[in-house]
Amino acid sequence: MVTSRRLMLGGTLALPALAARAQDRPIQIHVGFAAGGNIDLAARMAAPFLEKYLGPGNQIIVANKPGAGGMLMLNEVAAAAPDGRTAALVSFPALVTALYDNTPRYRVDSFAYAGLLTDEPYTVFVGNDTPYRSLRDLVAAARAAPETVTIAGAGVGGAPHLAMMAIERAAGVKFTWVPTQGAAQAMQLVQGGHVAGSISTVSLTVRAHQQGALRVVAIMERERWDKAPDLPTGAEQGVAVVAGSARGFALPAATPPAIIARWEEAIARTAADPEFRGMAERDFVIVRHMDRPTMTRFVGDQARIYGEIWRATPWRQ
Incomplete structure (x- = not known):
């Protein structure tokens, strides 16, 4: 069973509809990566439930705004009107790592964090036509020929990139990172034989592995996952790296507290909804x-942790 890395809390506040004066346009949930990736799929899964719990007249559309590892989208949402009609499904650590390796127009306190929804471990996966049958094989190839084994993933300095760097440090090897606009594009590069492998969450990769569309060689968790017990951990193969991606909702910091409270309750009710949880179970999404x-404290902790990592070992030269 996958071990929990995050604290799970809920709430049961009353939930009126958002202010009528802002209901002349749909709510947009912005995603900082291309359609078809793990964050995009989570946003689209949650959207109809959030519509229901935010109340009548609150149509939600998911708007994909890829670029710079999600930074461009975050800049846009931070500057949006604080009326509850613009939110972002943000990913960690990507939101905080961009503060160190780029020059974003947002800061950690540019957002009101309404609630975390999912948190999933990463997998390392390769194409079926590669010779790699395990993470050990991938590491051995990188050790024999440094920087010749290519690994693709969303952006530079985001969670997949940092997970690869952690594998490099743990194994004493060097890969070549190929940044993409999202996890879906990285998967396409793997399946097309353009790169050796990639790193993404269980919700995007485990079903594809079971269907024979790609080969997962490791799950980056402390122990095997009971939904896919055939997948070995990195630790079992001599690379004890635990990594994953957490996702939650953020709105512009100036959004009125009453609106944030309604979003917070809608997220909590979505997370607890039996239908949503059934869909998540079906699609390997970990709620x-x-x-x-709690999310606000989590974001502060993430900023501190990755600030320390950046100062010790910058991920962009």
Whole structure:
């Protein structure tokens, strides 16, 4: 069973509809990566439930705004009107790592964090036509020929990139990172034989592995996952790296507290909804809810942790 890395909390506040004066346009949930990736799929899964719990007249559309590892989308949402009609499904650590290796127009306190929804471990996967049958094979190839084994993933300095760097440090090898606009594009490069492998969450890769569309060679968790017990951990193969991606909702910091409270309750009710949880189970999405205060503390911890990592070992030269 996958071990929990995050605290799970919920709430049961009353939930009126958002202010009528802002209901002349749909709510947009912005995703900072191309359609078809793990974050995009999570946003589209959650959208109809959030519509229901935010109340009548709150149509939601998912808007993909790829670029710079999600930074361009975050800049846009931070500057959006604080009326509850613009939110982002943000990914960690990508939101905080961009603060160190780029020059974004947002800061950690540019957002009100309404609640975390999912938190999934990463997998390392390769194409079926590669010679690699395990993470050991991939590491051995990189050790024999440094920087010749290509690994693709979303952006530079985001969670997949940092997970690859952690594998490099743990194994004493060097890969070549190929940044993409999202996990879906990285998967296409793997399946097309353009790169050796990639790193992404279980919700995007495990079903494809079971269907024979690609080969997962490791799950980056402390122990095997009970839904896919055939997948070995990195630790079993001599690379004890635990990594994953957490996702939650953020709105512009100036959004009124009453609107944030409605979003917080809608997220909590979505996370607890039996239909949503059934869909998540079906699609290998791991639901781990945090309320607003807990997510806000989590974001602060992430900023501190990755700031320390950046100062010690910068991921962009």
